[in-house]
Structure formats: C-alpha cells, structure tokens
Amino acid sequence: MNTESIDGEGKSTPYPQRLTGACLHCSLRALCIPDHLPIDLIEQLAAFVHNIGPLHKGETLIRAGEPFRAVYAIRSGLLKSSVFGESNAEHVAEFLLPGELIGLDAIAAARHITQVTVLDTAVVCRVPYEQLLTLSRRVPGLERRLLRILSAEISHEEWFMALEGAENRVASFLIGFGAKMEVRGYSAVEFTLKMTRRDIASHLRIAPETLSRVLKVFQERGLISIKGKKIHLLDRFELETRCSHPAGG
Amino acid sequence: MNTESIDGEGKSTPYPQRLTGACLHCSLRALCIPDHLPIDLIEQLAAFVHNIGPLHKGETLIRAGEPFRAVYAIRSGLLKSSVFGESNAEHVAEFLLPGELIGLDAIAAARHITQVTVLDTAVVCRVPYEQLLTLSRRVPGLERRLLRILSAEISHEEWFMALEGAENRVASFLIGFGAKMEVRGYSAVEFTLKMTRRDIASHLRIAPETLSRVLKVFQERGLISIKGKKIHLLDRFELETRCSHPAGG
DNA sequence: CGCTATTTTGATGTTGATCAACTCTTGTGG
DNA sequence: CCACAAGAGTTGATCAACATCAAAATAGCG
Known part of the structure; x- marks a missing residue:
C-alpha cells in the first residue's frame, strides 16, 4: 500500500485540450460545483481543473496535517x-461518493485535519482553492454553492449526532446511503456497501461486532436482506421511522 | 417563558444614525464578520445590521423549522x-458566545434545523442573509470569512466526534470553553459555566449524573476545583492530554 | 424564608465493547 | 483450478461504562 499522499503530486493529468468541456459534459455536473453556470464560466472552471487517477484501493489522496491547497x-x-x-485510533468521518467535494473542512486551519483514503478505484478532479475562490468572485452562484455544501454538512452532522442507540444509527446509515445512491441514479433500496464493515462501524461509532448483530436483527425482522456486501432494504418505511429524516450517510 | 420566536419580529432596534459606526466600534469586531475590512465597507455592513435585545433567559431567538432569513x-x-x-428529546448542539455567528447551518435547507434559546441575557445583531451575500460579492474577505467559519465548525465537529469516553468529553469541554473565554479576554482557567449541568451533559451526550460524577472525580484528582457554577482549571496540562487539541467547546 | 428547580449521591440495570473462536471470502502462486 | 494464506465477517460469552431510577442536598428566586 502506498504511503505517499497524492495531493499536489505528479500523478495528476491535466485535461487535454479537446476535453476542455470536461466539466460541461460531466455526468455529475448537477451534483458538483458548477450546477447551472453559463457555459463560458464552466469552461473557465474546467481550465484549471485537473483529472487525477485512477486511484486504487488503499492509496491516500490527502494525508492528515498536510497544507490545504485544493479541493x-x-x-x-x-x-x-x-x-x-x-492513541491514533481511526474514526471514519464520512464516505465520499461521486459528485461530492473533499477538503472544504480544511479551509479554516489551512491544513487538512482529515485523511482521505481510496476504498474503491476512483477518479477525482483537483480544483486549486485559490483559483476557485478567484473565479467565485465573478460567479455569485458558485460562492453560494460552497456555503451551501458546508452548511449541509454541518446540519447533517448536527442531526446525526442527535441519534442514540446502535439500531437507529445503522438504520440512518442505510437510509442515508440509499438516498445518496438514488440521487446518483441507482436504486435507493438495493445497493452494495463496498466499504468494510469495520469502516462502517467506525463511522457509526459502534463496534464492528455490534454492527454485524444489528444487521442480523434487521434481517430477522424482515427490514433488510443481506448477501455479503449487497444490501436490500425491504421495509424502508420502518427504517425511516427509526431516524425520521430524509437523507444522510 | 416566551413561546414566540424573535427572528424577524418587531423586537429589533435599528441602529440610530449616530451609531452608524456600531460595527466599527464594536469590541467584538475582530471576532465577528468584518474583521479587517476597510472602514467604508464596515459602514455599509453596519447599515443593515439591526440590534436585537436584550433577550432574557428562556426566550427563543430562532425556532426549529423556521425559514432562514438572517444570521x-x-x-x-x-x-x-x-x-x-x-421522541422530541433535546440535544444541545453548541453553546453560543459573544462574537459567534448563529444560523449559517440553515443555508442549505433554507430553514433552521436548530432551535436557538437564550441562556443568559443577551444582545445580538441581526444580519439579513441576502444583504450579507450581496455585500460579500464586493468584499472577497467577507466571503472567505463565512467559508472559514463554517469550515472551522465542521472540523471541530469531526474532531470532537473522535473523542470517546465521558472523561475525555468533559475534559475537552472544559479546555475548549476556557480557550473561548481566553479569546474574549477572560481567564482560560477560571470561569463560570452559566448554563445548566443538564445542558452541558446534553451537549456532551452523557447523562447529567455522569457529568456530575466526572466533575467530582476531576476535583478529587486535583485537576479542577468547583464552586457551584464557577470552575477553576488547576491542571490544564493534564486535561489537555485527555483531548490533545487546542480549542473547542 | 419557603418554594421550586437544579445538582449531587447512591443503587441498579442495560447497552454495547471487548475478548476469543470460528467461518467465510478474497486473492495469490503453484 | 486448487491449495493456502490473510483478511473480513460472524457468533458467543463476558465485562465495563454509562444510563436510569430514586432520593437527598443544595442553590436560586420570589
């Protein structure tokens, strides 16, 4: 496993000219920064966005403590x-899916508090923060967008923190993950959790054994069905009752 | 106790003309939005900032679910x-001290998820969000400032979540609160916790009884001394060891 | 000064962590 | 393609931390 972080290193690949419209044609546009920007501004954005990857399982994109340069x-x-x-115990803060932005939490301290690791082969776009900020001065919507993303993260966190009990946490995770998948065009009730149980448990702040047991109980109650990493939500309503909120992760 | 929220209501008092420099001369300027802004922009900001209060213990400044209009x-x-x-159980997300900004977490959803209540007689400045955003378009530093505030909140949250055990949580709270007091010109080791134990416990996600016992243990070990709501940190170093981080609360 | 809310203290109960063993999956090289 | 190893996941037994319940002590307030 790679012990070097990739942030700012030579592994990046600038978009070749013919791909200037990369952001423009990106299937994740609606989820990503530019959203409903006019085409010329999207191209300005794409001009300094670099493609990185594919990154492989176990590689580190951002190392904790590194200076903040880009999102x-x-x-x-x-x-x-x-x-x-x-005691250097790892705690998974969040799982990052296509369309999501990494690194905004590092703005304040000017260096990364969190470490970002690849769980499944990934391609990311590197967006230098200074340039993003410069562009955002000319694009009001972009600035709002950033505020919105950070704001959403906080309110989700606040909300999630209020959940007590292992079962509620797990239910919330399943519903939230399903919701995220749905936004990305997949089924909200049938998906594969590619991350390990250990990582999920860490994220939910419970022991892996507890997660395993809760999943089993859910299955016995007919709320879900499990085939290894494949999860099927059978009674979405009942699961939602346990966390009374639409989305999360 | 008042059952009405105050957000956007008639209780506000626009600054009289002679106080146009209110933000300019505010003792909290360094902590608040304008920071190192040029004087003319500070005055533009002050122009739409309204003074609200004094608000008294038990009053609700922002009610959960309300539309987001201002910070x-x-x-x-x-x-x-x-x-x-x-089951409508209250969970205290954070305590809000002079110089802090309330409501930014509501940007994404366009309405408030959190309820804001007065614990001790308070005066606040109401800043309409639209106008703030408009002004920020002309003031790059302001925009950065907002991002920074949100970013700091997230990274603090991420960090705090990683703490396990009631004692670590309490230690972290004491150190963090002291740090906040210090920034505001008070002692970092001797302060009054005006909020109830119940609220502190809720914030730390432990039972009030547990908080009480942990505080007692800390006192017995000579780490702190307690006189009702007055706390004196005697061994700051030892307390910091338990949470290995500079600030929080 | 007496009432009420808060805090503390003690006794008991529960949830989930920990420890340990076992099984299943995955990936590797012969 | 199979054998093997290493990691991941499950299961069971035990234990500790913390919550909960109940009640006394204290502080705050009219």
Whole structure:
C-alpha cells in the first residue's frame, strides 16, 4: 500500500485540450460545483481543473496535517475521510461518493485535519482553492454553492449526532446511503456497501461486532436482506421511522 | 417563558444614525464578520445590521423549522442551539458566545434545523442573509470569512466526534470553553459555566449524573476545583492530554 | 424564608465493547 | 483450478461504562 499522499503530486493529468468541456459534459455536473453556470464560466472552471487517477484501493489522496491547497471533486469510486484520535485510533468521518467535494473542512486551519483514503478505484478532479475562490468572485452562484455544501454538512452532522442507540444509527446509515445512491441514479433500496464493515462501524461509532448483530436483527425482522456486501432494504418505511429524516450517510 | 420566536419580529432596534459606526466600534469586531475590512465597507455592513435585545433567559431567538432569513452575531450573553431528535428529546448542539455567528447551518435547507434559546441575557445583531451575500460579492474577505467559519465548525465537529469516553468529553469541554473565554479576554482557567449541568451533559451526550460524577472525580484528582457554577482549571496540562487539541467547546 | 428547580449521591440495570473462536471470502502462486 | 494464506465477517460469552431510577442536598428566586 502506498504511503505517499497524492495531493499536489505528479500523478495528476491535466485535461487535454479537446476535453476542455470536461466539466460541461460531466455526468455529475448537477451534483458538483458548477450546477447551472453559463457555459463560458464552466469552461473557465474546467481550465484549471485537473483529472487525477485512477486511484486504487488503499492509496491516500490527502494525508492528515498536510497544507490545504485544493479541493477535490469525486468523479467515480469510493473514498473515506478519517480523523485520528488519541492513541491514533481511526474514526471514519464520512464516505465520499461521486459528485461530492473533499477538503472544504480544511479551509479554516489551512491544513487538512482529515485523511482521505481510496476504498474503491476512483477518479477525482483537483480544483486549486485559490483559483476557485478567484473565479467565485465573478460567479455569485458558485460562492453560494460552497456555503451551501458546508452548511449541509454541518446540519447533517448536527442531526446525526442527535441519534442514540446502535439500531437507529445503522438504520440512518442505510437510509442515508440509499438516498445518496438514488440521487446518483441507482436504486435507493438495493445497493452494495463496498466499504468494510469495520469502516462502517467506525463511522457509526459502534463496534464492528455490534454492527454485524444489528444487521442480523434487521434481517430477522424482515427490514433488510443481506448477501455479503449487497444490501436490500425491504421495509424502508420502518427504517425511516427509526431516524425520521430524509437523507444522510 | 416566551413561546414566540424573535427572528424577524418587531423586537429589533435599528441602529440610530449616530451609531452608524456600531460595527466599527464594536469590541467584538475582530471576532465577528468584518474583521479587517476597510472602514467604508464596515459602514455599509453596519447599515443593515439591526440590534436585537436584550433577550432574557428562556426566550427563543430562532425556532426549529423556521425559514432562514438572517444570521445573528452575538454581542453579549449566552445562548444554546439545540436539535430535537426522536421522541422530541433535546440535544444541545453548541453553546453560543459573544462574537459567534448563529444560523449559517440553515443555508442549505433554507430553514433552521436548530432551535436557538437564550441562556443568559443577551444582545445580538441581526444580519439579513441576502444583504450579507450581496455585500460579500464586493468584499472577497467577507466571503472567505463565512467559508472559514463554517469550515472551522465542521472540523471541530469531526474532531470532537473522535473523542470517546465521558472523561475525555468533559475534559475537552472544559479546555475548549476556557480557550473561548481566553479569546474574549477572560481567564482560560477560571470561569463560570452559566448554563445548566443538564445542558452541558446534553451537549456532551452523557447523562447529567455522569457529568456530575466526572466533575467530582476531576476535583478529587486535583485537576479542577468547583464552586457551584464557577470552575477553576488547576491542571490544564493534564486535561489537555485527555483531548490533545487546542480549542473547542 | 419557603418554594421550586437544579445538582449531587447512591443503587441498579442495560447497552454495547471487548475478548476469543470460528467461518467465510478474497486473492495469490503453484 | 486448487491449495493456502490473510483478511473480513460472524457468533458467543463476558465485562465495563454509562444510563436510569430514586432520593437527598443544595442553590436560586420570589
């Protein structure tokens, strides 16, 4: 496994000229930064966006403590961001899916608190922060967009924190993950959790054994069915009752 | 106790003309939005900032679910923001001190998820969000400032979540609160926790009884001394060891 | 000064963590 | 393609931390 982080390194690939419209034609446009920008501004944005990858499982995109230089937009794959607490225990802060932005939490400290690791082969777009900020001065919508993303993250966090009990946490995770998949055009009730149980448990702040048991209980109650990493939500309503909120992750 | 929220209501007092320089001369300027803005822009900002208060203990500044119209900067006093989980249980998300900004977490959903309540007589500045955003278009530093505030909140949250165990949580809270007091010109080791134990416990996600016991243990070990709501940190270093981070709360 | 809310203290209960063993999956090289 | 190894996931037994319940002590307030 790679011990070097990739942030700002030579592994990046600038878009070749013919791909200037990369952002324009990106299937994730609606989820990503530019949203409903006029075409000329999208092209300005694309001009300094660099493609990185494919990155492979186990590689580190951002190392904790590194100076903050750029944010990353995920094009494909799966990553996790984690914090290392006392005794260097890893805690998974969130799972990162295509269309999501990585690194905005590092703005304040000017360096990354979280470490970002690849869980499943991924391609990301590197967006230098200074240039993004410069562009955002001319594009009001972009600025709002960034605020919105950060704001959403906070309110989700606040909300999730209020959940007590292992079962509620797990239910919330399943519903939230399903919702994220749905936004990306997949089924909200049938999906594959490519990350390990250990990582999920860490994210939910429960022991892996507890997660395993809760999933089993859910299955016995007919709420879900499990085939290894493949999950099928059978009683979405009942699961939602346990966390009374539309989305999360 | 008042059952009406104050957001957008008639209780506000626009600055009289002679106080146009209110933001300019505000003792919290360094902590608040304008920071190092040129004087003319500070005055533009002050032009649409309204003074609200004094608000008294138990009053609700923002009610959960309300549409998002403005952010508030705290001038004096103490407030809490809380989320209501299942079975309507209150969970204190954070305590709000002078110089802090309230409501940015509502940008994404366009309405408030958290409820903001006054814990100790407070005066706040109401800043309409649309106008703030308009002004920020002309002031790059302002935009950065907002991003920075949100970013800091996220990274603090991520960090705090990684702490396990009631003692670590309490230690972190004490150190973090002290740090906040210090920034505001007070002692970092001797302060009054005006909020109830119940609210602190809720914020730390432990039972009030557990908080009480942990505080007692800390006192017995000579880490702190307690006189009702007055806390004195005697061994700051040892407390910091338990959470290995500079600030929080 | 007495009432009420808050805090503390003690006893008991539960949830979920931990430890340990076992099974299943995945990936590798012969 | 199979054998093997290493990691991942499950299962069961035990334990500790913390919540909950109940009640006394204290502080705050009219």
